[in-house]
Amino acid sequence: MSNExxxxxxxxxxxxxxxxxxDARRAEIExxxxxxxxxxxxxxQYYALNHMLHARYDRVxxxxxxxxxxxxPARRGA
Incomplete structure (x- = not known):
């Protein structure tokens, strides 16, 4: 199977x-x-970036x- x-x-x-x-596509990629x-x-690298973003921002x-x-808020009757 070629990369292309x-x-x-x-x-x-x-x-x-x-x-x-x-699941089927995940298995193909694995x-x-x-x-x-x-x-x-x-x-x-994407997993590492994902982890860093969660560690940094999940608390907020x-x-x-x-x-x-x-x-x-919108004013009524104005």
């Missing part, structure tokens, strides 16, 4: 890292990873929006 016949899009790489690919060290390195994910960013 088994093209993996950037969207699929991100979906793979995020666990959002269908098989490819066994033979493609460059792809494995790239995906590893559910904080309420500050009042200064909520805007003014």
């Amino acid at each position: 016949a088994f093209a993996i899009s950037e969207e699929e790489i991100h979906a793979y890292v995020d666990g959002m690919l269908p 098989q490819r990873l066994e033979h493609d060290p460059q792809l494995a390195q790239r995906i590893s 994910l559910n904080e309420p929006l500050p009042s200064r960013l909520r805007g003014e």
